[in-house]
Amino acid sequence: ENSHVHYIMSYSQDLYQYLNQVERALQIKNGYELSELMSMKDSHVQNPRLQHDNAESLCQNLLESPFDEMSAAHIRCAGAVANGNIEEACACQMIVVQSFLKGFQTQKEENWGLPVLFTVVLDLRLLALQVESLHVTVRKKKDSETLERAADTIMSCFRVCVSDNRTSLDNSKRWGTLAIVNQLFKIYFKLNKLPLCKPLIRAIDSSDIKDDFSISHLVTYRYFVGRKAMFDGEYQTAADCLTFSFEHCHISSYKNKRLILTYLIPVKMLLGQMPKQELLMKYKLTAFSDVASSVCTGNLMMFSQSMERHQAFFIKAGIYLILEKLKTVAMRNLFKRVWLLCRTHQLDLKAFEDALLFNQEEDIDSDEVECITANLIDKGYIKGYISHQHQKLVVSKQLVFPSLSSVQK
Numbered sequence: 001e002n003s004h005v006h007y008i009m010s011y012s013q014d015l016y017q018y019l020n021q022v023e024r025a026l027q028i029k030n031g032y033e034l035s036e037l038m039s040m041k042d043s044h045v046q047n048p049r050l051q052h053d054n055a056e057s058l059c060q061n062l063l064e065s066p067f068d069e070m071s072a073a074h075i076r077c078a079g080a081v082a083n084g085n086i087e088e089a090c091a092c093q094m095i096v097v098q099s100f101l102k103g104f105q106t107q108k109e110e111n112w113g114l115p116v117l118f119t120v121v122l123d124l125r126l127l128a129l130q131v132e133s134l135h136v137t138v139r140k141k142k143d144s145e146t147l148e149r150a151a152d153t154i155m156s157c158f159r160v161c162v163s164d165n166r167t168s169l170d171n172s173k174r175w176g177t178l179a180i181v182n183q184l185f186k187i188y189f190k191l192n193k194l195p196l197c198k199p200l201i202r203a204i205d206s207s208d209i210k211d212d213f214s215i216s217h218l219v220t221y222r223y224f225v226g227r228k229a230m231f232d233g234e235y236q237t238a239a240d241c242l243t244f245s246f247e248h249c250h251i252s253s254y255k256n257k258r259l260i261l262t263y264l265i266p267v268k269m270l271l272g273q274m275p276k277q278e279l280l281m282k283y284k285l286t287a288f289s290d291v292a293s294s295v296c297t298g299n300l301m302m303f304s305q306s307m308e309r310h311q312a313f314f315i316k317a318g319i320y321l322i323l324e325k326l327k328t329v330a331m332r333n334l335f336k337r338v339w340l341l342c343r344t345h346q347l348d349l350k351a352f353e354d355a356l357l358f359n360q361e362e363d364i365d366s367d368e369v370e371c372i373t374a375n376l377i378d379k380g381y382i383k384g385y386i387s388h389q390h391q392k393l394v395v396s397k398q399l400v401f402p403s404l405s406s407v408q409k
Contacts, residue, residue: 014049015075019062022071026063035115038074038096040123045078070099077127086134090127090146096120097153105160109167114176121157124150125183129190144191151187154180162203169209178204178213178221185224194228201225219245219256227263230322235408238267258283266322269295270329272404287313295326298334300359303327329404331372332381334359336401347393349373349386366391380407 018037025034036042044050052058059072077092097120104113128150135146158180164173181200188196204210204221213221226241242264249257265275265288274292279285290306293299307314307323314320338355339347353369373393376382380402384395 014047015052015055015058016062018044018047018050019058019071022067023062026067029110029112031112031115034113035119038070038100038116039119040077040081040093040127045081048082050075051079051082066099066102070096070103073099086127086130087146090124090131090150093120093124093127094149094153097124097157101157101160104173110171111164111167111173111175114173114179117157117161117176118179121154121180121183124153125187128187132190147187147191151184151191154183154187158184158200174207174209175213177207178217182217182220182224185221189224189227194231197224197228201228215248216250219248223260223263226267230263230267235267235270236405239264239271242267254283258285261285262317263319266319266326269326270322270404271408272329291323291326295330296333298330298332298337300327300330300334300356300361303330328376328379328381332376332401332404335373335376335382339395339400345395345397346387346390347395349391349393352393 022034022037024030025037037044039045055075056072059068059075062068063071073092073095077089077096080086080089080092100113100116100120104117107113128146131146132144158177161173161176161180167173181204184200185197188194211218222241223245226238226245229235229238229241242260246257246260246264249260261279261283262285265280265285268275269288269292274296275285275288277289280289287306287310290302290309294302294306303326307320311320314323334355335352338351342351349366349369352373353364353366356364356369356372370386370388370391373382373386377384377386382393382395383398383400383402384393386392387394
């Protein structure tokens with residue numbers, strides 16, 4: 001009987017100790033200490049002695065509302081993870097975020113709780129992702145409901161931060177907006193709901209502190225803004241944002257730098273800047289090598305072969321359709337080579353037809369060649385016009401093939 005009492009007391013002792021640490025962090029307003037005590041990555045989560053039948057009432061006795069609810073939900077979340085119940089853990093984490101936000105809102109003129117907010121929001125997104133992948137594995141279908149609810153909860157956090165306008169800048173919760181936006185971006189990209197990013201980008205870009213956030217948050221932000229611009233066909237904006245992210249990404253973050261390049265390289269190629277072989281070798285992105293050289297030389301056959309060879313990688317990265325647009329650039333470069341060989345301002349369309357047939361392009365006849373040429377003129381790749389009667393391309397005497405960067409603008 002004594003050993004049983006001692007067993008219960010040791011359990012209580014660990015829980016008391018933990019809750020006292022939470023209370024102390026709240027009292028001295030130490031956001032970093034409290035964020036560790038609320039983190040699902042911290043070692044305390046593995047402590048089975050925190051799982052106590054009276055945990056709820058102990059939290060209520062030792063902590064003020066709503067932090068008692070937050071701590072009780074965190075302990076339940078840790079227990080659910082230990083038992084492999086990810087759905088329950090995610091539901092508990094949702095309560096952790098909501099109850100912390102209640103308390104955070106009441107803390108006027110102070111932002112010491114921002115590290116806690118970042119931690120609990122990150123954990124919520126990661127648990128929601130686990131629930132989604134679990135549904136895919138077990139139910140064999142995508143279920144985005146949990147991720148969407150997580151996004152709604154995180155959006156509430158964004159609203160609290162962005163609306164804190166009257167506080168002095170040093171103590172403003174607005175310093176939390178970018179980190180929260182980055183978490184929302186990650187969810188919206190996962191859900192393929194990119195239009196939802198637009199109001200968030202507008203809010204950040206109109207902020208007077210938009211360039212003063214931490215560099216790590218800015219790198220992530222510009223990476224997602226760059227990717228969205230790429231999908232919207234705004235290639236110069238995409239190149240600027242992704243270049244910033246690549247140049248400011250920490251030198252040791254090889255994986256992140258490689259990820260940024262996966263999107264930056266196609267955008268740069270569309271703007272006429274081909275990647276150096278050393279760069280592709282360094283970041284193991286040689287899948288782009290043949291694509292780049294085939295676009296440069298106007299080798300359409302090689303372009304099709306390299307696209308087919310690396311199709312799985314391009315599709316998985318979500319860049320296949322963007323790279324497909326490079327075929328028009330390759331076509332422009334092929335036509336430029338024909339023009340350089342002929343060196344005349346009146347070119348027979350038959351010369352282009354022969355070049356396309358040499359590249360084993362399918363269904364090529366005089367009508368198709370005229371259509372391709374008209375398309376290149378319309379998009380600004382060639383300055384000139386078609387003389388249908390004489391079956392000739394009449395080109396400008398100056399700047400026949402404008403630079404790709406000026407065309408993409």
